[in-house]
Amino acid sequence: MTTTHDEHSSGVAPPNLLAPGYRRFFTGRGAVIASSLSSVAVVVALVSLFYITPGSSEVRFFFFHLADMGRAFLGDPAKGLSSVGLAFLTNIWMCLLCEIIVLVLGLTFAWVRVSRSAVLLPVRVLVTVYTDLFRGIPIILVIYIVGFGLPALNIGFLSHQSPAVYGCISLIVTYTAYVAEVYRAGLTSVPNGQILAARSLGLTQQATMQRIILPQAVRTVVPPLLNDFISLQKDTALVSTLGAIEATHAAQIYASTEFNFSGYTIAALLFLILTVPLTRFTDQLMSRDRNKRLAQQS
């Protein structure tokens, strides 16, 4: 306590506050150079690691053969090969259709679960059992049960649908359970004070839900809903097990006819083209949300 000031005033050199030279390099323009160099180094390392594996040349031939990738993408009707590219359109319409239905059903189910209405009690129990059930069963099993079970039941038009339709039904029942839980978390996250204020104004339970709780809940659940949407897009590939001609199945046909797996690579790339932008967007949304919340706290 007595020494610090005395030392400075008595001509002793001030303490060094500068970072050592090598660390100063990593600030400003140095940081850009450093990050580019390290990125290149990592990519080069990974690629060469791949090249020095014993099976590298075979894998390159079976999975990354450009000519096969091109043929798989375009298809070859003469040889009975479906186009992976065209088949991917099936994935797209399936996931869009399912997502719309899932969003509506999920919200309805969540609404039922958080409502306190006495009339809805039996429905509430049913919905709870439903979400427990379908959150717990692996989606592939749901696809088998729906895809092979519904046709076997022999109940009119329900038993005479295409595999893609059964796939969609499976995706919808599974994802509705997930999405209902996401919505429910959002609905219950709205602070109790909001509900008190709304009810104090004389708003009915339903008006409170519609005007006050729901708009606030939807805002908080958009990022997790987008995450589920990304999963749904990927899980459309599982419908291939029922024999629907979507991208994965088309690639399977190509692989078993031509003994080359490059079709799978193409299918994977197509999925990435769809999911990566959405993933980036979701992340951005989440960090914007976090910043906003931090700004509110300060």
Add this chain to the structure above:
Amino acid sequence: MTSSDILSFINVRKSFGANEVLRGVSLELQRHNVVCLIGSSGSGKSTLLRCANMLETIDGGDITLFGQSLTDPRVDPDLVRRQIGTVFQSFNLFPHLTVLDNLTVGPHYAQRRPLEVVRSEAIELLVRIGLESRAHDFPDRLSGGQQQRVAIARALAMQPALLLLDEVTSALDPSLVGEVLDLLSELADAGTTMLIATHEMGFARDVADRVAFLDQGVLVESGTPSEIFDNPQHPATQLFLQRVR
């Protein structure tokens, strides 16, 4: 109980589990009356207010609004609450609505009055509280004092018969307390009927027609401000006033 009573508490009892929060409280509020509830935290002030607008159900006694018992099972709580404006300690403005929409949501969706009428009334109210320029801002852009003034305006927009105010300055920066208390004084001068739970003794002395002291769920003493503050009769009141001074 007299015929000019708007709100009467008659021997009201309320427990949360084993915790008896209100032990037989009786209190009347007449038209154009301002009654301040004082007492330490946990004395039951907030619970009493919440019973009045049926956010809590009472275990014993009765509450009447315009002479009608609120314990009558045929009473619709939503209709009761439309007669009573409530302002909270933590404002509880709706963050997803603009200031103007915060004011119109009740009159429009609860009272089902046309939006144009409700909007022009809301703007008049904002002019009255000096915040008409913030009509289209969201609540998080406002200071705490401004938010609480908007919350008061939101309650007034329902044209309620009385206002319940639950420690409305307790969550505010000391520098922002004044603007809210000034607004309440103006309302009192204009004849607004108010039941105010407060820790602001100076304010209670200035605006209250009557002051009621609650201690551990019992209404120990009530009277005019000068009776309570200058000449408290009960030892518990004397002790409380000594400590807050």
